[in-house]
Amino acid sequence: MKILVVEDDQKTAEYIARGLNEAGHICDVMKDGTDALFQVTREQYDVLVVDRMIPGLDGLSLIKAARAAKIKTPAMFLTSVSGVDDRVEGLEAGGDDYLTKPFAFSELLARLNALARRPPSLDQKTVLKVADLELDLVKRQVSRQGIAIELQPREFTLLEVLMRGEGRVLTRTMLLERVWDFHFDPKTSVVETHVSRLRAKIDKPFEVPLLHTVRNTGYCIHAPR
Incomplete structure (x- = not known):
């Protein structure tokens, strides 16, 4: 899979990227939501992993803007914002899954694999x-x-x-x-x-x-x- 991780905490981003690379996936990392939005409009990814609290566009705004631009790439919110209302808000913004920090990498990887196995939209290549x-x-x-x-x-x-x-x-x-x-x-x-x-x-x-x-x-x- 080709995965974009949008995370402004360097240690967390490096931890995720290292694990995904070791699992045989391609991983790009960005820390700014505005830059990430530009990236997903010009590069095709299989899954997005997005923190809600990031510079530029926050995670919710990033996914809302991506969906408005007809980008249907599955997206997971990975964040410390863990209330029920927060999770509902993330899913209603266009997210496909929601995982709270701290997290086990094995669970993150399993959820990403599950997202990738979902039937694709007509414009997504598998x-x-x-x-x-x-x-x-x-x-x-x-x-x-x-x-x-x-x-x-x-x-x-x-x-x-x-x-x-x-x-x-x-x-x-x-x-x-x-x-x-x-x-x-x-x-x-x-x-x-x-x-x-x-x-x-x-x-x-x-x-x-x-x-x-x-x-x-x-x-x-x-x-x-």
Whole structure:
């Protein structure tokens, strides 16, 4: 899944992001509601995790504005505001779930998985396709020409990032940030190693390659031209 966490407490945000990344998900973190609203209008997410008390637009206003803009991404409020009226207010604002702090990460993850399994609206994709390659975000399955392909969690996330950016070149730095949550260069060949493993599984057994190396720039996945 690709998840946006809107949380202004740095420790909480880092804790959530680390756990989601370790579970094999892509996680973006923002601390300002106004910036987050702009982000969800230009980037597609599978689930939103939103604190109610954030700078800029507060969490309620953020979700109300997103729903007014026809953004139907499932949203969970994660907040210390825990009264019954507060929970009702959050759900009526367009939230799909409400979890109060302090929380167990295992419960957070289970609830996010449950939200992602809900039947999608017509404009939400749960299956990514590039030519004859398919990635099912809900079932976490990959296949090409109908043949199942077994991927490790990090390989699955790497493929998801590449397929979401179909036709666009993603640099090594971009992949380090989106797949491994590295905001620095670890000076290792982790990207190259995983790309090589992924290519061996999704390309080499088949006639037409989809995953391409753009010399001195990065990697790109696209259908045959």
